[in-house]
Amino acid sequence: MLIPMVHVPALVRMKPGALDRIGIYLHRADLKKVVVLHSHGLIESLQKRMNESLKSASIQTLLIDEVNDASFESAVASLSKLPADAQAIVGYGGGKALDVAKYVAFLANVPFLAVPTSLSNDGFCSPQSSLTLNGRRKSMKSRLPHGVIVDTQVCLEAPRDLWLSGVGDLVAKITAVKDWKLAFHKHGEPVNDLAALLSDSTVRQFMACPRHDPEGARLLGTALMLNGIAMEICGSSRPASGSEHNISHSLDHFAERPRLHGLQVGVATYLVSQLQHHEHETIGRLLDETGFFDAIRRDPFLRSDWQKALEAAPKLRPERYTILSEPGSAERLLQMIDEDPRVQGCFV
Numbered sequence: 001m002l003i004p005m006v007h008v009p010a011l012v013r014m015k016p017g018a019l020d021r022i023g024i025y026l027h028r029a030d031l032k033k034v035v036v037l038h039s040h041g042l043i044e045s046l047q048k049r050m051n052e053s054l055k056s057a058s059i060q061t062l063l064i065d066e067v068n069d070a071s072f073e074s075a076v077a078s079l080s081k082l083p084a085d086a087q088a089i090v091g092y093g094g095g096k097a098l099d100v101a102k103y104v105a106f107l108a109n110v111p112f113l114a115v116p117t118s119l120s121n122d123g124f125c126s127p128q129s130s131l132t133l134n135g136r137r138k139s140m141k142s143r144l145p146h147g148v149i150v151d152t153q154v155c156l157e158a159p160r161d162l163w164l165s166g167v168g169d170l171v172a173k174i175t176a177v178k179d180w181k182l183a184f185h186k187h188g189e190p191v192n193d194l195a196a197l198l199s200d201s202t203v204r205q206f207m208a209c210p211r212h213d214p215e216g217a218r219l220l221g222t223a224l225m226l227n228g229i230a231m232e233i234c235g236s237s238r239p240a241s242g243s244e245h246n247i248s249h250s251l252d253h254f255a256e257r258p259r260l261h262g263l264q265v266g267v268a269t270y271l272v273s274q275l276q277h278h279e280h281e282t283i284g285r286l287l288d289e290t291g292f293f294d295a296i297r298r299d300p301f302l303r304s305d306w307q308k309a310l311e312a313a314p315k316l317r318p319e320r321y322t323i324l325s326e327p328g329s330a331e332r333l334l335q336m337i338d339e340d341p342r343v344q345g346c347f348v
């Protein structure tokens with residue numbers, strides 16, 4: 001029997017002020033020549049803090065580059081600029097910069113350090129990079145980061161919608177794991193119990209303290225990170241992504257104005273959980289308490305976008321059995337959009 005190798009981050013910091021200690025962490029890890037790939041439009045004070053932290057620990061920054069789009073093409077362009085003596089790549093900012101930096105590090109086979117400035121989804125510590133190739137979004141095989149450094153205070157200061165997007169992407173693990181188990185019962189698809197348990201238990205920890213404060217940020221960041229590790233353990237995105245993600249991917253394709261990943265996923269999770277007869281009330285309460293649904297109501301989705309996306313979603317990944325594979329699911333979800341009291345005002 002082949003025993004799979006699981007690579008997990010060797011360096012993890014999840015605390016306020018971690019950003020100002022990055023130089024120290026890199027120095028201790030003997031990674032003294034680095035490249036920083038950061039988000040387009042990253043605020044100046046955050047850029048300055050990174051630079052000062054590296055400089056104060058005598059870390060040589062060989063290259064600082066801005067990532068404008070999360071495409072395979074821009075990852076290849078970054079790779080061509082990579083100095084041969086780079087000992088690590090630091091991805092800094094939002095999801096796009098981290099996806100590109102992670103992929104460049106994977107191709108170049110150098111350690112990658114993820115330094116997200118918000119907790120908007122689980123991508124900062126997943127074994128894939130979400131990149132466009134010829135304009136179409138794809139999940140490219142990549143590797144988990146060598147280091148995950150989350151300054152929880154920085155993430156708390158990010159716009160609230162980014163936080164709520166992270167809550168939506170986290171709560172999705174409940175329906176994703178349920179879909180995985182449905183696929184086992186229907187088609188015998190094997191479930192990796194450790195990955196499923198890890199994914200599920202991290203959500204419970206955040207649910208016990210779903211606050212927008214330092215402890216809530218530590219729990220949300222840790223949960224999103226451990227979901228990436230659950231994916232690495234089982235070699236599949238199953239513990240993190242089920243029918244609710246299918247709907248979100250479909251919205252990315254069909255919506256006039258696709259929205260933050262976790263906002264789409266969170267609403268889809270709430271709806272899908274009712275079809276699954278699984279934790280619907282718990283999920284609804286969490287999304288109410290965190291102000292998630294209020295944020296959606298301030299900028300509602302178009303019902304027509306969801307109608308198109310729901311009709312197409314079951315055909316997106318036909319090989320992956322989820323609750324959406326069952327006949328009539330899309331129609332029932334659309335009915336919930338019209339009738340469920342909790343989502344009233346979330347669609348126009």
Ligand SMILES: [Zn+2]
Pocket residue numbers: 121122169240241245261265
């Ligand atoms: Zn997601």
